Every structure is written in C-alpha cells, then in structure tokens.
Amino acid sequence: xxxxxxxRPVDEYTRERSQDLQVVFHNFDPSLRPMEKxxxxxxxxxxxxxxKIFARPFVGAMDGHRDGVSCMAKNPNYLKGIFSASMDGxxxxxxxxxxxxxxxxxxxxxxxxxxxxxTDGNVLVxxxxxxxxxxxxxxxxxxxxxxxxxxxxxxxxxxxxxKNAFWAVDHQFEGELFATAGAxxxxxxxxxxxxxxxxxxxxxxxxSVRFNxxxxxxxxxxxxxxxxxxxxxxxxxxxxxxxxxxKTNSIAWNPMEPMNLTAAxxxxxCYSFDGRKxxxxxxxxxxxxxxxxxxxxxxxxxxxxxxxxxRSVRIFPYNGGHSREIYHTKRMQRVFCVKYSCDATYxxxxxxxxxxxxxxxxxxEQLGVILPREQKKHEYNEAVKNRxxxxxxxxxxVRHRHLPKPIYKxxxxxxxxxxxxxxKEDRRRAHSAPGTIVTKPLxxxxxxxxxx
Amino acid sequence: MExxxxxxxxxxxxxxxxxxxxxxxxxxxxxxxLRGEGADLETLKDKKLKTQLASREKLYGKSAKTAAKIEKxxxxxxxxYLETDGLEKTWRVKQTDIANEVDxxxxxxxxxxxxxxxxxxxxxxxxxxxxxxxGGRKGHLALVDMMxxxxxxxxxxxxxxRDVAFLHNEQFFAAAQKKYAYIYGRDGTELHCLxxxxxxxxxRFLKNHFLLASVNKSGQLHYQDVTYGGMVASIRTGKGRTDxxxxxxxxGVVALGHTGGTVTMWKPTSQAPLVQMQCHPGPVxxxxxxxxxxxxxxxGKERKLKIWDLRKFEEVQTIHxxxxxxxxxxQKGLLAAGTGSFVQILGDSSGGSxxxxxxxxMNHSMVKGYQIEKLMFRPYEDVIGIGHSMGWSSILIPGSGxxxxxxxxxxPFETSKQRREKEVHLLLDKLPPETIMLDPSKIGAMKPxxxxxxxxxxxxxxxxxxxxxxxxxxxxxxxxKGRNKPSKRTKKKKEMVExxxxxxxxxxxxxxxxxxxxxxxxxxxELPASLKRFARKN
Numbered sequence: 004x005x006x007x008x009x010x011r012p013v014d015e016y017t018r019e020r021s022q023d024l025q026v027v028f029h030n031f032d033p034s035l036r037p038m039e040k041x042x043x044x045x046x047x048x049x050x051x052x053x054x055k056i057f058a059r060p061f062v063g064a065m066d067g068h069r070d071g072v073s074c075m076a077k078n079p080n081y082l083k084g085i086f087s088a089s090m091d092g093x094x095x096x097x098x099x100x101x102x103x104x105x106x107x108x109x110x111x112x113x114x115x116x117x118x119x120x121x122t123d124g125n126v127l128v129x130x131x132x133x134x135x136x137x138x139x140x141x142x143x144x145x146x147x148x149x150x151x152x153x154x155x156x157x158x159x160x161x162x163x164x165x166k167n168a169f170w171a172v173d174h175q176f177e178g179e180l181f182a183t184a185g186a187x188x189x190x191x192x193x194x195x196x197x198x199x200x201x202x203x204x205x206x207x208x209x210x211s212v213r214f215n216x217x218x219x220x221x222x223x224x225x226x227x228x229x230x231x232x233x234x235x236x237x238x239x240x241x242x243x244x245x246x247x248x249x250k251t252n253s254i255a256w257n258p259m260e261p262m263n264l265t266a267a268x269x270x271x272x273c274y275s276f277d278g279r280k281x282x283x284x285x286x287x288x289x290x291x292x293x294x295x296x297x298x299x300x301x302x303x304x305x306x307x308x309x310x311x312x313x314r315s316v317r318i319f320p321y322n323g324g325h326s327r328e329i330y331h332t333k334r335m336q337r338v339f340c341v342k343y344s345c346d347a348t349y350x351x352x353x354x355x356x357x358x359x360x361x362x363x364x365x366x367x368e369q370l371g372v373i374l375p376r377e378q379k380k381h382e383y384n385e386a387v388k389n390r391x392x393x394x395x396x397x398x399x400x401v402r403h404r405h406l407p408k409p410i411y412k413x414x415x416x417x418x419x420x421x422x423x424x425x426x427k428e429d430r431r432r433a434h435s436a437p438g439t440i441v442t443k444p445l446x447x448x449x450x451x452x453x454x455x
Numbered sequence: 456m457e458x459x460x461x462x463x464x465x466x467x468x469x470x471x472x473x474x475x476x477x478x479x480x481x482x483x484x485x486x487x488x489l490r491g492e493g494a495d496l497e498t499l500k501d502k503k504l505k506t507q508l509a510s511r512e513k514l515y516g517k518s519a520k521t522a523a524k525i526e527k528x529x530x531x532x533x534x535x536y537l538e539t540d541g542l543e544k545t546w547r548v549k550q551t552d553i554a555n556e557v558d559x560x561x562x563x564x565x566x567x568x569x570x571x572x573x574x575x576x577x578x579x580x581x582x583x584x585x586x587x588x589x590g591g592r593k594g595h596l597a598l599v600d601m602m603x604x605x606x607x608x609x610x611x612x613x614x615x616x617r618d619v620a621f622l623h624n625e626q627f628f629a630a631a632q633k634k635y636a637y638i639y640g641r642d643g644t645e646l647h648c649l650x651x652x653x654x655x656x657x658x659r660f661l662k663n664h665f666l667l668a669s670v671n672k673s674g675q676l677h678y679q680d681v682t683y684g685g686m687v688a689s690i691r692t693g694k695g696r697t698d699x700x701x702x703x704x705x706x707g708v709v710a711l712g713h714t715g716g717t718v719t720m721w722k723p724t725s726q727a728p729l730v731q732m733q734c735h736p737g738p739v740x741x742x743x744x745x746x747x748x749x750x751x752x753x754x755g756k757e758r759k760l761k762i763w764d765l766r767k768f769e770e771v772q773t774i775h776x777x778x779x780x781x782x783x784x785x786q787k788g789l790l791a792a793g794t795g796s797f798v799q800i801l802g803d804s805s806g807g808s809x810x811x812x813x814x815x816x817m818n819h820s821m822v823k824g825y826q827i828e829k830l831m832f833r834p835y836e837d838v839i840g841i842g843h844s845m846g847w848s849s850i851l852i853p854g855s856g857x858x859x860x861x862x863x864x865x866x867p868f869e870t871s872k873q874r875r876e877k878e879v880h881l882l883l884d885k886l887p888p889e890t891i892m893l894d895p896s897k898i899g900a901m902k903p904x905x906x907x908x909x910x911x912x913x914x915x916x917x918x919x920x921x922x923x924x925x926x927x928x929x930x931x932x933x934x935x936k937g938r939n940k941p942s943k944r945t946k947k948k949k950e951m952v953e954x955x956x957x958x959x960x961x962x963x964x965x966x967x968x969x970x971x972x973x974x975x976x977x978x979x980x981e982l983p984a985s986l987k988r989f990a991r992k993n
Contacts, residue, residue: 005538006553008837008853010560013602015531016868025873028531030861031522033490034747037705038663040898041890049883322503391899 047391050384051400053367060330060366062349065102065359068093072353073114075340080124081144082345087359088115094129096141099349099361106155108139110162117172119181126160126193128181130169136183137162138193163196165189171211176219180236184209188224190236202234204241213254215278217261223278225251230454231266233278245281246451247274253297257321259304265321267295267309273319274449282453284446288319290326292413301343301364308350308364310338313410316352318364330362331407481523488519491896534787535837535853537817546815553851563604564838567848570595575828576842577618581625582662583865584834584856588628589847590619596630598641601833602867610643620658622667622681623881624874629667631655636669638681651686652677657700661707664886666723668709670700676709678723678888687888688723699739703765705748707891712739718753722891729893732768734761743782743790750811752790754779760792762813771811774801783839785832785855789816791839793827796820798841800852819850835860835867919959926955 018026033039070091078084084105088094092111095104113132120127120141127139138161171184180199183189188209189198207228215221220236231251232244249269257263263285265275273288273295293313300307306327310316316338317326336355343350343364350362363370369377391397406414432440442448493512499505537553539545554562570576574592581587586607589597594616597609607625614633621628626641629649636655638647649655653671660667666678666687674697676690692711699712708729709721716735719728735755743752750771751763760774760782777799779792790801790813802816821827821843829842833849836856841848860866866873890898931947933939982990 004540004543004548004552004556005536006548006556006853007533008535008553008557008561008564008851009532009835009856009858010558011532011867012560013868025870026868027862028860028866029525030530030857030859030864031488031525032859032861033487035857035861035864037746037748038707038886038890038895040896041886042663042884044890044898045884045886394899 043387044391044394044397046384047387047394047397048400050388051392051397053384054388055367055400055403057369058366060328060363061332062361062363063102065097065099065104065361066357067095067104068357068359070114071337071339071355071357072359073116073339074118075342075351075353075359076118076120076127077342077345078120078124078141079122079345084144085342085351085359086118086120086127087340087353088118088129088131089357090114092131092133094118094127094139097359099344099351102361105144106142106157108137108157108159110137110159111135113168116168116170117183119172119174121174121181121193122176122178128172128174130172130183132168134166134168135162135164136169136172136191161193161196163191165197170208173212173214173222175214175222176216178219182212182214182222182224184212184224188212188234200236202241204230204232204244210250211253213256213264215256215261215264216258217256221278223254223256223264225254225266229451231276231281233281243278243281244454246454248449248451252295255298255300255307257300257304257307258302263321265298265300265307267298268449269294270449271295271311271313272449273298273307273309274446275321282447282450284450286322286324287445287449288324288326290317290319290329291315292410292417296338297340299341299343301347302345303347306343306364308341308343310341310352310354312337313413314338314354314407315410316341316350316362318350328366329404329406331410332360333407334358335360477527481520481527484523484526485519488522489515530859532858534858535856537853544815546818548817550819550850553853557851561837561851564836564849565851568846570846575826575844576847577616577829578831578840578842578847579620579628580831580833580840581621582834583860583867583869584836585867585869586621586625587833587840588619588621589842590616590630592616594632596628596639596643598625598628598643608641608643610639612637617656618658620660620667622660623662623665624878626874627681629658629660631658631669647684649679651689652679656696656698659700659702659709661702661709661891662881663884664707664888664891665882666888668700668702670697670711672696676711676721680888682882682885690721690723690726692719692721692728694719699742701742701744703744703748703751704746705744706893706895707886708893710742710744710751712742712753714738716755718742718751720893723888724891730768732763734763735759740778740780741782743784745784745788746786747788750784750788752782752784754782754792762790762811764811772813774813781827781830783830783832785839785852786834786857787855789832789852789855791830791832791852793830793841796823796825796827796843798827798830798839798850800839800855802854817852821848832856834865915959919956922955922958923952926951 016026068089070089072087073090074088076086083099085097085099086094087097092113092115094108094115096106098105111129111131111133115129115131117130125141127141128136130136137159139157140160167186169183169185172181174181179193180190183191186208187201187203190200191198205228207226209224209226212222212224221233223231223233225231227250229248229250230244230246233242235242251266251268253267255265262278263275264278265273267273271291271293274284275286277285291311291313293311295309295311297310298307305321306318307321308316308318314336315329315331318328319326334356338352338354340353341350348364350364351359353359392401428442494508496505496508537545537548550565554565570591573595576589576591579588585600585602587599587601592615594612594614596612596616598607600607612632616630616632618631619628627638629636629638634654636649636652636658637645640646652669655669655671658667658669665680665682667681669677674692674695676692678687680687694713697711697713701710703710710718712718716733716737716739718732718734718739720730721728734753735757737756740754740756749765751765752760754760756778758776758778760779761770762772764771777794779794781793783791788803792799798819800817801813803811804814805812824845826844827841828844830839832839832855837851837853838849839852929951931944
C-alpha cells in the first residue's frame with residue numbers, strides 16, 4: 004500500500020531572513036482562476052480610466068521669439084537641444100530640459116524659411132526670404148552650459164546670397180551637400196558659394212524638400228503646382244513625379260522603412276506613399292480639418308506627428324487612417340512646424356503665437372526612471388486594454404478626447420458632407436446598370452496623374 | 456523562447472517512443488491552457504486585421520505550450536495518492552493505517568476536537584485553507600489558524616448560530632444568528648448587524664464580486680455588497696423556506712435546493728431563476744459544485760445521490776444507498792458525502808472529462824453519537840474538515856487537495872503585508888454583479904450576427920401550411936350538458952384555422968400593386984395618340 008499526502012514544510016515556502024525576497028510560486032492552471040475573463044475586462048476598464056487620469060501631455064512652453072515660429076531643426080547628436088527660427092529672422096538654440104535659449108544666431112533680414120543641421124552636428128544651415136543661405140558653426144555643449152544663463156550671439160561662418168527667396172532647406176545624410184527649395188531645386192556644397200547642381204521642372208516654385216535617410220542621394224520635393232517629385236542626385240532629371248489635387252506642404256520619410264514617405268497635404272489629410280510606386284497612396288490619414296503644415300516621423304518609424312493650420316497637433320500611427328492622439332491649447336495658434344524628439348518621448352510644436360511647446364508623445368506616460376515591476380504593470384495594463392478595447396464601455400473611455408469647439412463642429416460638418424456624398428453615390432449606383440459606376444478608392448482619388 | 460523552439464524542431468525528428476507518449480500528454484495540457492478553439496480567420500475580409508489576429512493566435516499557442524511545459528517540469532509539489540496492491544480495496548483503509556504510513560506533519564492534521572456543550576458545528580475555510588471559523592449551534596464562534604493549530608479568537612454570542620462564512624480574508628467573518636446576521640472582525644468585535652435580511656438560515660460569500668448571499672426563513676434571497684454595504688438584490692424566490700444554498704465557484708451562480716425536489720439557480724440581476732431543475736422526487740438535502748463548474752451533486756431524502764452535468768443539464772450518475780445530509784467537492788474532484796456519523800468519499804475512476812464514474816474511494820465512520828453537520832474539504836491540503844454535534848474533526852484524504860498553489864491567487868503562507876496588498880488588488884478587481892451568468896466565458900466574445908434573411912415565398916407558404924395543419928388537427932375538448940353541438944364544433948375549428956392564417960401577412964399585396972400599374976399602362980396603350988397625355992401616369 005502506497006500512501007502520500009501533501010505536506011509543506013514551512014521553511015521551503017517562506018523566506019529565511021528578512022533581507023531575502025519573498026518566495027513566490029506560480030501555477031498557471033485556469034481552474035484556479037474562475038471568471039478570469041470578467042476579471043480581465045474589469046482590469047481593462049480600470050486601466051483605461053487610469054490612463055485618462057494620468058494623461059497630462061503638456062510639459063512646458065519655450066518662449067522668447069518675437070514673431071511666429073516658422074521652422075525647427077533637431078540635432079541628432081544632442082538630444083537636449085533644438086533649433087528654431089521665426090518669421091523675423093531670429094534663430095535660437097534651446098535647451099529643452101531648462102526650456103531656455105542657449106544661444107542666438109542673428110543675421111537674417113526677413114523670415115527664416117528653412118533650418119537644418121548636418122548629420123555630424125557641426126553645421127547649421129538656414130535659408131530665408133532675404134535670398135540668403137547662412138551656415139553657422141554649432142557650439143559644442145559643455146558642462147557649464149546649463150548653469151550659465153547668458154545668451155551668446157554667434158556670427159555666421161558663411162553667407163551665400165542667391166537670386167531668389169528660399170522656401171525650405173534640407174541636409175543630406177552622411178554627406179556635405181544640402182538642398183534648398185526656391186524657384187528651383189538647388190544642391191549646394193558647404194564650401195561653395197553657388198549651387199553645385201540644380202533641377203527644374205516647369206515654372207512653379209518648390210515648396211519643401213527632404214532627403215531620404217536610407218539612400219543619401221534621393222530626395223523628395225513638393226512644388227506649388229501640386230506635385231510631389233522624387234529626384235536622384237546621380238541622374239540629371241526627376242525619378243518619379245505625381246500630381247495631386249491639392250498642394251503638399253511638407254514631406255517626411257519613414258526612418259525605419261526608407262522607401263516610404265508621407266506627405267502632409269493642404270486638404271487636411273496626409274498621404275503615405277511607397278516611393279517606388281507612386282500611383283496609389285498606401286494609406287490616407289484623415290483627421291485634420293484644415294491644412295496640414297508640417298509632419299515628422301518618430302525614430303521608431305511607427306508614428307508620426309503632424310501640425311496643422313487648425314491649431315492642433317495630432318499623432319498618427321504609420322499605417323492607421325485616424326489619429327491616436329490630439330494636442331491643443333487655447334493659447335496655441337496656427338501650428339507651423341512640428342518635430343518628434345530623437346528619443347521618441349517628446350513632441351515639439353512651433354506655432355504662430357511665438358511659442359515652442361513641448362508635449363509628451365504618450366500622454367499618460369510616467370517619465371523618469373521606472374522600477375521593473377512598475378514597467379511590467381504598465382505593459383500589462385497596455386496589453387489588457389488593447390485586448391478589450393473593442394467592447395463599448397472600454398472603447399468609449401479610450402476614444403474620448405476633448406476637442407476645441409471649432410474643430411468639433413468642423414468634423415461634424417465634414418461627416419455630414421461625406422455622408423450625403425456617399426448616399427448620393429449609392430443611389431446613383433443603385434439606379435444605374437451594375438458596373439457602370441466605379442468609385443476609385445480614396446488612395447487613388449486624390450492623385451490626378453503620374454508624370455514621367 | 457525562440458532558441459528552445461528551434462531545438463524542439465531539431466529534436467522532434469529523433470524522438471524515442473516514450474517521448475512521443477509524453478508529447479500526447481503535453482498536448483492535452485496545452486489544450487487546457489489554450490482555453491478553447493482559436494478564432495476562425497478565414498471568414499475575415501480585412502487583411503490587416505487578419506494578419507494581426509494570426510500573429511496573436513501564434514502567441515497564444517506559444518504561451519500555452521510554455522505553460523504546459525512549466526506544469527510538467529517546474530511545479531514544486533505533486534499530488535497525494537492512495538494506491539493499494541492486489542486484493543486490498545481503497546475503502547478498507549482506515550485513518551489509523553494512513554497515520555502509520557505518513558509523515559509527522561501530515562499526521563498532525565488528524566484530530567478530533569470534542570466540544571459537547573455547544574451543539575453541532577458548522578465550518579468554513581478561507582480561500583487559502585489557512586484559517587477556519589467554526590460556529591456551534593449554541594453560540595460558540597471560534598477562529599482557528601490551521602497551520603499552527605492556534606486558536607486566534609473565540610467568542611460566545613449567547614444565541615443560536617445557524618451558519619458561518621468568511622468574507623474575503625480571515626479578517627472578517629459573518630455569522631447567521633437567531634434574528635439577524637452579524638459581521639465580526641478578526642478579534643471578535645461585532646462590526647455590523649445586517650437587519651434587512653431577517654432570520655438567515657444560510658450564508659455564502661461570492662469572492663470575485665464581494666457579495667454576501669443569504670437565504671432566510673421565508674425563502675428570500677439577499678445579495679449585499681460588503682464593500683459599501685448596499686443591498687444589491689432581494690429576491691423573493693416564491694418557493695418557500697429552504698436550508699440548502701450553495702455557490703457555484705465557476706460562475707458565481709447561487710443554487711437553492713427546495714422541498715419540492717427542484718434546484719433553482721439565481722443571479723442578482725434578475726427576479727426569476729436562471730434555471731429550474733427537477734432533481735429529486737422528494738426534498739433536496741444538499742447540493743455541491745465541482746470547482747470546474749460542470750458538475751453538480753445533489754442528494755435527496757429518498758437516499759439517492761445524483762451527479763448532474765451542468766452544460767447539458769442532464770443526469771450523469773445516480774448513487775443509491777444512503778441519504779447524504781451534506782456534500783462537498785474537493786479541488787481535485789473527490790466528492791464527500793456525510794450521513795449520520797459516516798463519511799463516504801467518492802472518487803472519479805474514469806480519467807476523461809466527458810465521462811464521470813464516481814465510485815467508493817474511502818470511508819470513515821466516527822463514534823456513533825457524533826452526528827455530522829457539515830463536511831468541507833480544506834483547500835490546498837489533503838484534509839477534510841468535519842463539523843459534527845460534538846465538535847469538529849479533521850481526517851486525511853490523500854489526493855484531494857491541489858498540490859501547487861499560486862501565490863497571487865491564494866497563499867497559505869501569507870504575511871500581513873502580502874495580505875493587505877492582496878486585499879487592495881481584490882478590491883480593484885471586484886466584478887460588478889451583472890457579470891454573474893451561466894456561461895462566464897461569454898464576456899468579451901462576439902455577438903453572433905443575426906441577419907434576418909427574408910424568407911422566400913415558398914418558405915412562407917410552407918410555414919403557413921404547417922400552421923394550418925396543426926390548427927386543424929388539434930383535438931377539441933368534448934363538452935357535456937348539451938354544449939357539444941356539431942355546428943359549434945365546426946365553427947370553433949374554423950376560427951382556429953383563421954387565427955393560424957392571420958399570423959401570416961397577405962402575400963397578395965405586391966400582386967395587386969403591380970396589377971394596378973399594368974392596368975394603367977394597358978389603358979394608356981389603348982388611347983389614341985392625341986389623348987395619351989391624359990393617361991394616368993402612376
């Protein structure tokens with residue numbers, strides 16, 4: 004006869020000294036956990052509510068410019084600093100942690116339209132409506148910088164005057180070339196006073212330019228004839244070109260998938276394209292009610308931030324049609340430029356009310372050093388909320404955002420307009436021979452043609 | 456994780472037969488951890504959603520496999536067992552024999568506490584099995600720490616105590632006394648007097664919902680939320696006084712056994728019972744639920760013990776011979792039945808979950824004068840607690856307790872800090888009373904899409920025919936005293952056929968509308984050309 008009963012010696016199941024960790028045992032058997040789905044649902048609801056309680060995205064404002072902020076540039080080698088330029092020619096370097104100006108770069112006579120930093124972080128290039136391109140030497144950040152509050156004024160290292168006003172500038176990755184957008188697209192070298200190369204198509208001016216992070220010789224531009232063109236510096240003409248219905252204000256390449264680019268359009272939506280096949284957009288991101296002025300990708304490549312003329316900043320997922328987050332303040336007027344910080348934690352917006360604002364990318368994130376158990380709890384909350392976010396109670400809480408009244412009303416009007424259009428389309432289709440009425444998907448509808 | 460899966464792929468090809476057998480076992484445990492079938496992704500048209508769900512399903516499979524492997528290799532303890540060799544039967548083994556074979560720590564769990572003055576004792580254990588509250592009929596309440604056999608607190612309330620129950624941990628317990636139910640703290644202070652319920656006969660606590668359920672002498676069911684004290688539901692069952700109440704731990708449903716032999720199941724949000732089952736021809740003496748929620752055992756005064764499958768509401772097994780006054784299921788599925796001074800333990804001899812065959816496993820007979828009042832298996836131990844008329848006892852039943860506890864679910868070795876943290880977490884996870892339902896896995900599931908398809912005309916006609924036939928073939932009651940005239944009978948039958956026809960709307964409406972249009976057109980065609988403009992355009 005063999006008999007065994009359960010007996011648990013106490014010292015195996017408790018800790019020896021009070022400095023030891025508590026002994027923890029796991030048994031993942033589902034029969035020990037009745038009603039686990041209901042408990043998970045309750046936890047998802049609590050997690051959604053807690054996320055809303057802790058959602059405080061606004062960190063601070065940097066104030067010092069005397070006119071609206073027109074453009075910003077981030078230095079990939081130094082996370083704490085950001086360059087910004089305003090409509091009266093004032094360029095400043097800010098220290099984000101103390102939200103103070105570190106140094107100023109005076110010199111431009113008119114509005115500064117473009118700002119960019121070379122990849123090694125030494126040279127700052129700016130261009131403006133006074134037909135000049137200026138190169139500045141970026142001061143090395145030393146340990147005394149944060150304590151010293153004196154503002155230095157730096158002289159330009161070089162100043163090149165040209166024939167026409169400039170609209171945008173961008174620096175090549177790992178190279179010495181930078182491109183300016185004006186009446187034509189011009190490629191410059193740091194040491195030459197005149198452009199090395201220049202591209203032109205038609206008579207319209209080029210509005211924005213962006214170099215590809217993966218392929219250093221490829222750049223995308225948008226022009227005021229509503230076109231988006233991709234140039235290759237090694238060839239003498241454009242590689243691809245499409246014409247859309249409305250003009251594109253800004254372009255950004257996805258840093259993780261360098262063949263994809265997203266264009267911020269005047270009609271309030273952003274269009275993501277595959278650079279190799281431009282006849283159809285990969286995704287249309289719709290949520291802004293007014294023109295989208297600027298766009299920047301997160302270094303993870305999974306999200307991008309857009310700033311729009313309708314006084315709001317939105318964060319979109321890279322493959323999703325609607326925004327995940329909207330940031331707005333009563334004091335923030337038209338947003339002209341946005342940047343995603345290089346550690347994917349913050350979003351900066353420069354707007355017409357002369358302020359740069361610093362926001363958190365994830366509104367309810369706990370910043371600073373987090374203990375591993377806290378981190379695990381955050382991850383668990385995120386996962387359980389995502390599992391149940393389709394159920395109505397949880398969805399209502401997760402989706403809820405307070406919108407400013409003009410945007411809310413405008414969205415309602417847009418919805419009614421779209422509904423009536425769709426209804427009319429459906430009725431037309433119902434009353435005509437099947438197959439005669441073909442609607443193009445939105446991804447293709449906004450593109451007029453591809454020109455070679 | 457990825458490396459181990461690669462290793463698996465390599466070793467899977469060169470497995471000896473023993474390993475292959477254990478693979479089959481692993482598969483059954485993997486199924487348990489998968490918690491049901493995977494989603495059917497073929498019907499999805501949305502490609503993005505399809506790929507996302509496919510990757511998630513893969514993750515579920517991986518995690519189920521890891522959990523199965525952990526269960527196989529990493530769990531610290533193994534279940535108890537009682538194996539006899541050859542001719543000896545397990546039910547002939549006495550407690551004294553077990554005491555000889557078993558270690559010192561376990562043999563401390565066999566004892567008899569004799570308290571003859573205070574009446575039959577009812578017991579309750581906390582979820583971890585560490586503490587026990589014993590309530591004697593004549594007013595003796597005792598809170599005992601079972602591991603150290605330490606009497607924490609005992610009080611004499613000087614009136615009848617009909618039932619005792621722990622709340623969420625050992626800090627609070629409830630006692631159903633003569634006129635009202637009371638809630639006491641750990642040190643015996645009376646915290647609340649629950650006057651609304653009236654004289655309570657049974658008390659049970661629903662752990663996940665923090666609801667204290669009770670049934671009183673007039674057969675009313677009360678649910679009270681103990682976190683804020685509000686009465687969530689008071690339901691008049693309408694079936695009279697009942698002493699039999701149990702909670703199904705799987706779904707939180709309360710089952711009452713009535714004197715007519717019915718077992719009704721209740722949830723707090725509805726005034727009508729969820730289920731009514733006719734279990735026994737006579738009164739139901741006791742009800743017990745298996746922890747997996749699929750089995751229910753009921754015993755009736757006609758000396759039968761029936762095992763029911765709750766998914767199909769069908770009887771699985773009947774055991775004759777004794778009238779079980781109290782029943783209890785253990786964590787491993789052993790069923791204890793107590794009659795008089797005799798405890799019988801039944802075990803499931805068939806392994807599978809679909810078939811159940813409960814047969815004698817062990818017996819224990821106590822001294823003749825001890826009348827058993829309540830049996831309850833102690834969680835996570837191979838022990839059963841017996842409350843009887845002369846005190847309480849505890850005996851060893853190998854193989855009844857779950858060997859491996861999870862510290863985050865119920866920890867018998869809890870420190871006070873852990874207990875406090877656990878209380879906060881339990882409160883955060885408190886479920887609203889609306890989540891009590893017969894099938895708790897429905898939460899978060901998709902509603903089946905109800906697309907009412909328009910029935911074709913033939914189908915409607917067929918249904919109509921069937922209804923008319925049914926109406927024609929109903930037997931009319933033969934009336935007497937001159938009321939059974941043939942004319943009246945035919946009239947009544949015609950009425951019934953007309954009623955059956957009336958439920959189906961007229962099919963002819965479309966025809967008449969199209970007919971009118973056609974007439975109009977024909978008329979227009981007949982007119983001479985000059986008068987065509989006067990033809991009715993419909």
